[in-house]
Amino acid sequence: MIEMQDVSFGYREGGDLLSEMNLTLPAGSFHFLTGPSGSGKTTFLRLCYADLLPSSGSLTAFGHDVSGLSRDGIAMLRRKVGVLHQDAQFLDHLPVAENVALPLTVASQPVDMQALKELLGWVGMSGHARALPPSLSGGERQRAALARAVIMSPDFVLADEPTGNLDWDMSLRLLQLLVELNRSGKTVLIATHDMDLIRAARQMDVQARSLRISGRKVQLAGADL
Numbered sequence: 001m002i003e004m005q006d007v008s009f010g011y012r013e014g015g016d017l018l019s020e021m022n023l024t025l026p027a028g029s030f031h032f033l034t035g036p037s038g039s040g041k042t043t044f045l046r047l048c049y050a051d052l053l054p055s056s057g058s059l060t061a062f063g064h065d066v067s068g069l070s071r072d073g074i075a076m077l078r079r080k081v082g083v084l085h086q087d088a089q090f091l092d093h094l095p096v097a098e099n100v101a102l103p104l105t106v107a108s109q110p111v112d113m114q115a116l117k118e119l120l121g122w123v124g125m126s127g128h129a130r131a132l133p134p135s136l137s138g139g140e141r142q143r144a145a146l147a148r149a150v151i152m153s154p155d156f157v158l159a160d161e162p163t164g165n166l167d168w169d170m171s172l173r174l175l176q177l178l179v180e181l182n183r184s185g186k187t188v189l190i191a192t193h194d195m196d197l198i199r200a201a202r203q204m205d206v207q208a209r210s211l212r213i214s215g216r217k218v219q220l221a222g223a224d225l
């Protein structure tokens, strides 16, 4: 799914933030990504969905070297990826259901109303389908954002501190949804500071592994969870 060979990245020339990374994220895997604040977790995720390109080395995503892709190629690749951010942004004047369906609308694809209903049900947002985003709680926003992130049926789901603003119960609920996505075959990568969240995954019967950024490298940390 994602393969990095000697990948380095720096925002400015001569100053690598992430250096000579060699790792593979196999299809269907579940990884957490940890590391100190400012170590490059968001940057690593952005490399994984070709929002940033390596400064050097080779990054292959879905079998394509991202550095050789055209704009259309990158757009196609991004369609296979769903991204969940810590602070999801919505169009506040549109109800939740329309916000969730927005990736389809923007791509001029038809909205299957039954599938949308089921997706909202899966994230526990059926009762909020007509609500406007400003009326939602933090947990409801994140669950709506997760529905939006997966409405295009991505193969790869990336989450950047998805539980950063949530209480513990809601964090667990969101984690459970991400685990369910993994069980349905999707590759999942979650950047988090929250070691309790990583420990909680142990109870959820998922084969999760942890990647840690340390000294500008990303390495597998410890045993399987």
Ligand SMILES: Nc1ncnc2c1ncn2[C@@H]1O[C@H](COP(=O)(O)OP(=O)(O)OP(=O)(O)O)[C@@H](O)[C@H]1O
Pocket (backbone or CB within 6 Å): 011, 017, 035, 036, 037, 038, 039, 040, 041, 042, 043, 044
């Ligand atoms: N667009 C950018 N231009 C220049 N520097 C940037 C840019 N984005 C991030 N950085 C810098 O790169 C470093 C890593 O940032 P990044 O957001 O990837 O870290 P992080 O591990 O996700 O941090 P946090 O845990 O605090 O969210 C930081 O020093 C940040 O200031």
